Amino acid sequence: MNGRVPARYALALPGVAVVTGALVRALMLTNEGDPALGALVQANLAGSGASHAVTAVLLNFRGYDTWLELVVLLVAATATLRARGDRGEQRMREPGELVASGLAARMVPVVLLLGVLLLANGTSGPGGAFQAGAVFAAGALLMYFGGYRLVLVSGGVVQDLLLIVGTFGFFAAAVATTAAGMRTLEFAPRFAGPAIVGIELAATVSIAATLLLIVLAAEEESRASDP
Amino acid sequence: MTDPPLYQIAGVVLFGIGLFRLATTTQILRLLLALNIMGTGTFLVLIGAAVRNRTGAPDPIPHAMVLTGIVVTMGVSAFATALLRRMHATTGQQHLTAPFAFPEDESP
Numbered sequence: 001m002n003g004r005v006p007a008r009y010a011l012a013l014p015g016v017a018v019v020t021g022a023l024v025r026a027l028m029l030t031n032e033g034d035p036a037l038g039a040l041v042q043a044n045l046a047g048s049g050a051s052h053a054v055t056a057v058l059l060n061f062r063g064y065d066t067w068l069e070l071v072v073l074l075v076a077a078t079a080t081l082r083a084r085g086d087r088g089e090q091r092m093r094e095p096g097e098l099v100a101s102g103l104a105a106r107m108v109p110v111v112l113l114l115g116v117l118l119l120a121n122g123t124s125g126p127g128g129a130f131q132a133g134a135v136f137a138a139g140a141l142l143m144y145f146g147g148y149r150l151v152l153v154s155g156g157v158v159q160d161l162l163l164i165v166g167t168f169g170f171f172a173a174a175v176a177t178t179a180a181g182m183r184t185l186e187f188a189p190r191f192a193g194p195a196i197v198g199i200e201l202a203a204t205v206s207i208a209a210t211l212l213l214i215v216l217a218a219e220e221e222s223r224a225s226d227p
Numbered sequence: 228m229t230d231p232p233l234y235q236i237a238g239v240v241l242f243g244i245g246l247f248r249l250a251t252t253t254q255i256l257r258l259l260l261a262l263n264i265m266g267t268g269t270f271l272v273l274i275g276a277a278v279r280n281r282t283g284a285p286d287p288i289p290h291a292m293v294l295t296g297i298v299v300t301m302g303v304s305a306f307a308t309a310l311l312r313r314m315h316a317t318t319g320q321q322h323l324t325a326p327f328a329f330p331e332d333e334s335p
Contacts, residue, residue: 008329016246019243020240020243024239027236028232032279032281033280033281034281035286037288038288054291056287057287058295069299073302075302076301080309084309084312130294218308218309
C-alpha cells in the first residue's frame with residue numbers, strides 16, 4: 001500500500017467530525033429532564049408482578065415491545081437457517097483440548113445453574129429471560145464443542161417448537177387477557193406474577209434455541225464447504 | 228449544565244467512529260461492525276440519559292429500550308453474517324460492488 005491517504009478518508013473525516021461535534025453540542029444543550037415516566041413506573045411497581053423496575057417495564061408495562069422482540073428473534077433464526085447452504089447434518093465435533101481435560105464437562109453444570117439463577121432472579125433484580133437464555137445457549141455450545149450431539153436442535157418439529165414457544169407464550173397471555181375482558185396484555189395484579197414467570201420461562205427456551213441455532217447454522221455450513 | 232454527561236459523549240464519539248468507517252469502507256463485514264459500533268454508541272447515550280434527570284434516580288425505561296435494542300442488534304447481525312457467508316460462497320465477493328464501490332484501489 002502506498003503512503004497516500006485515499007481521497008475518501010480526507011472527505012469523510014471532516015464530515016464525520018462535524019456531525020459528531022454537532023451531536024455533542026446537542027447533548028450539552030439538553031438539560032436535566034423530568035422522569036415522569038420513571039415515577040409512573042415506580043408508582044405502579046407493586047401490582048406489576050415483578051419487583052425490579054426494568055423487568056416490570058419489559059414484561060408488563062411494555063410487554064408488547066418484548067413480544068415483538070421475540071418475533072424479531074424468531075425471524076432472525078428462521079432467516080439465518082434458510083440462508084445457509086444445503087441442509088447438512090449437525091456436525092460431530094472432535095472434542096478439543098478443553099474437553100479432553102474435563103474442564104468443559106465440569107463447567108456445564110455450573111453454567112446451567114447460573115442460568116437458572118439468572119432466570120429466577122429476573123423478577124426481583126437484574127436477570128431474566130434474555131440473560132438466562134444466553135447463558136443456557138453458552139452451556140449447550142460448550143457441550144457441542146465437547147463432541148456431544150445436541151438432539152433437541154437437530155431439526156424437525158422439536159426444533160421448530162422450541163423456537164416458537166417464546167412468541168407463543170406472549171400470544172397465550174394476550175389471548176387470555178383479551179378473553180377475560182381486559183385490554184390485551186393488561187395483567188390483573190394477582191395474575192401478573194405467574195404470567196411474568198410463565199412468559200419468561202417460555203422466552204428463555206426460545207432465546208437459548210435461537211442463539212444456539214445461529215451458531216450451529218454457521219457450523220453446518222462450514223462443514224458443507226469442507227473438502 | 229452541571230457535569231458533562233461523559234457516558235453520552237463517549238456514546239456519541241463511538242457513533243462518530245462507526246460512521247467514519249461506514250463511509251470509508253466497502254468490505255461488508257467491516258460495514259456490519261461499523262453499524263454495530265454505531266448502535267453501541269447509541270445505547271451508551273440512552274443509558275446515560277437514564278440517570279440524567281432532576282431526581283438522580285435511574286429511570287428504568289431507557290434501560291429496557293437498550294436491552295431490547297441489544298437483542299435486536301444481535302438478531303440482525305446474525306442474519307447479516309449468514310447472508311454474507313452465502314454471498315461469499317455463491318459469488319466469491321465480500322465487497323460492495325458498483326455503484327457503491329470506490330473508484331480507486333481497495334481499502335486496507
